[in-house]
Amino acid sequence: MWSPCTACSTNIPFFERGLVVVNDTFHPYESLDELSAHLSTVEEDVYCVDQVTKRQTAIISASNLLEQIANRDTIELIQHGEFESHLQPIVHLDTGERFGYEALLRSRNNVSPGELFRAANRFGLHSKLDQRARAEAIKATYHAVAPHEKTFINFLPSTIYNPDYCLQHTFEIIDQYGLSPDRFIFEVVETEKVQDVAHLQHVFSTYKKRGMKVALDDVGAGFSTLDMLKRLEPDYVKIDRSYISFCDQDAEKRTFLKNVRQLTKSMDITILAEGIERAEEVDVCRELGFDLAQGYYFGKPSPYSL
Structure with missing residues (x-):
């Protein structure tokens, strides 16, 4: 226990x-x-x-x-307040069918996620908030995500001190809801600056041992090197939205996207374009052979109904 x-x-x-x-x-x-x-x-x-x-x-x-x-109102919210996950759709680029969702933490009183995580980090509550975010995402999966669809769940490596121990809470919640571990993809969030790659390897390994998949966000910025991909061996990578935005009008962006698509394909990594807001961006990513896509073009994060 x-x-x-x-x-x-x-x-x-x-x-x-x-x-x-x-x-x-x-x-x-x-x-x-x-x-x-x-x-x-x-x-x-x-x-x-x-x-x-x-x-x-x-x-x-x-x-x-x-x-x-x-800051007691924000601190009390992090410790005892009500949260929920908003779900943003992720689609297959070749067919347009829904692949799953990304679960994003929201407070019931509309305090911004950025403010919440800044306060949590300042007052030593980041592990608690990150844990609560994972729990809400699992709950949302149980209530609103079809069994054949996947859920991306963000996590901060710095909040997981000993993966074999700290992640047991997450695994127990998945078991309590009777959900299959392969429905979850745990994603390093873009705001995290990973300094200890060996630690992140351990976190990824712990998730994978339990039958879950792992993803790197921010590829093209924080996770741009071939060495990083080889060391971490993610199942999925998300391309930084700065490379997606108006890529149809920027030859350098398209060259980068083509190169990273070839790299991930050679490593059997599923690639996802995030931040898509225009049909022209969809066309470029589809032509380059991207697997998945996410962004306001396909749907904004929204609350689910029980």
């Missing part, structure tokens, strides 16, 4: 009233506004105590606690 690691179980509590401890001295406060006013005059490390439950916060600098309080 899976149990959460420290990163996944990180919790930032907010006590509306209690005691703030500075240099072993206890100072009572009756509201977070009162606590903030007091912290603004403090330079030392502090922690808070709930007098009823005797729970304590972590020991941090007064300035960091002030920042947490200022």
Whole structure:
């Protein structure tokens, strides 16, 4: 049975009233506004105590606690708020039939994904948010994706400290819903700057051992080298949208797309063009022999119905 690691179980509590401890001295406060006013005059490390439950916060600098309080709505959303996955269609370029979807995390109160992940990274909650995103994507697959279709699920390698341990939560949710592992393609998101290739190899290997496929996003930018593709051996690659946009009007882009198509074909890698918004871009990618496509031309991310 899976149990959460420290990163996944990180919790930032907010006590509306209690005691703030500075240099072993206890100072009572009756509201977070009162606590903030007091912290603004403090330079030392502090922690808070709930007098009823005797729970304590972590020991941090007064300035960091002030920042947490200022961002408490976003922090509480990440920890306890309601999320859902929006699904964006992915199609076969040769037939136009739907291949599957990419699952994209959205909050019920419309806080942008960028803001959520920036806050999660700032306050040490990125593992928790990434885990919640994977769980919502699996739930969406169960409720809204046909058994013969696939779901791309984003993940951040930096949130998976020990793949053999950290990913068990994801695998258990898939098992709980009774879903076949081969319905999922786990994708390194474009915002992630991979520094430790060996670690990403381990993550990919862990997914593959459980019967899932893996994908690289951002090919042409972050993952452009032949060496990277050989080392990671992805099942799918997504071509950076900057190379797709108006490729019909740019000979250099078309040359790049042709070369990467030849490379991926020689390595038996399925290639996907993302960010397609125009029929002319569809035509170029189809003529070059791309396998799959995604973008507003085929459909925007949208919520699913139960």
